[in-house]
Amino acid sequence: MIGLFLGDTDFSSIVLKKVKKLKKKFFIIDFSKNNKFKKEKNSYRISIGKFGKIIDLIKEKKSKKVLFAGKIAKPKFSTLRLDLKGIYYMPSVIRAAKLGDAAIIKSIIKILNDEHIQVISSISYNPELAAKKGNLTRSKPSIFDLKTIKKGVSYFNKSNSLDHIQALIVKDEKIISKESSKGTKMMLNKLKKKTGSILIKFPKKKQDLRMDLPTIGLRTLKDCKKYGLKGIVLKSKKNIFLDRKKCINFANKNKIFIKVI
Template sequence: MIGLIFGDTDFPIEILKTIKKKKINYLIIDLSKSKKFKKDKKSYSVSIGQFGKIINILKKSNCKKILFAGKVDKPNLSELKLDIKGIYYIPRIIKASKLGDAAILKEIIKILAQNKIKTENSLIFNPELYLKKGNFSKIKPNKQDQLDITKAIKTLNSLREYNFSQGVVVRNQKVISIEGKGGTKKMLEKSRSKKFRNHGVLVKFPKKKQDLRVDLPTIGLKTLKQSKTAGLKGIVVKNKQHVFLDKIKCIKFANKNKMFISVK
């Protein structure tokens, strides 16, 4: 039995397809905004503050392993629905929240571990959703692109440990935009240029000292299209430390639009 703690994005849907195909016994803790898994008979809709309920559901089903997938927004602590265990654990969550989203996830993993529930890597069932080191498009980064990529990686590495940013846009060795709370879409909207077309790069790497079992940078066809609209030439992710959705469609789109997809 595997417990699936699901948030938003299409990543959880891909995991669920694989688990059903392999006939693995599962249950879902649905933390998505729209409760997108409510039609699944094995799904439980709960608040992130209901630790007692979450732990009881897992233990009642003899579920000793879980995985996280999908985006779970930082909770509004004043509006959280808390149960008794939630009240007990909330001071730790509040303390972690001051350090950022990554710290909250780390604290939740610790709480589950104390209750003898192990967190698995989110790609354990779907290794096909990451790319290995190399170039996956006909177009390859040129010298100028490589300089932009180096600048972007240095920028991400310089951010503090619990900064929520996983992405940065660099053009002509100048940092154009760093991912904020609005996510990749808003960052790319800020990066649009009328002057430069097919110029600049989006780099998406895990946060510094991130727990690589959860919250990996996710790329999909929407990201490629938004990058094209922003006038960028390519996207770079880190070897085996990302989720790449719609892989074939993304590569076709990149080739058609003379963009590159590169893995460092």
């Protein structure tokens, strides 16, 4: 039996749908803001501060593997109600929180590993969602675009391993905007229209690829059109690509390139 730790975004629902299609036995710990999965059978709402209750449930279900999917918001630590294991483990999570969201994820994985619970990749059941190398659209980046993309990729390679940045906007061999903790959409919203720039969406340096993979979908493409971006660049097998056919059709129609490197 697989334990599904599900948060917000469409990705969590897609993972659940695939697990059902494969007829896998599962249970859900619902970490979404509004109890998104409350109507699902075997769905439980447990505070992230109650590690004891979470671990007991996993062991009660005789599950040795869990999977995280969807955005799990950083909790307000001051308001969490802790059980005994929560009291024991929470200091390490709070220390990690000071280093960024990636560090929180790593600390939770370590806690589960300490309890002999394996965390598997979020796309273990949905490998088709991983973008593969190549140019996916009719439009392609120019030679000058490739130089600009190289500049952005170099930034990711040099960035701090716990940096929250998963997206950059680049233009004319310069980085013109970086993603904040508020996400890619907020970064795009700050752009002026018709920028002619390129979105690079990569995992964080040394990111644990079992959780929180950078994601694009049709909403991302529509935002790119709105602000006049000419293309999107993804990392091979390290991005989640939702609504692939719709995205590629939309990109072709609007002369936006999607390149996977």
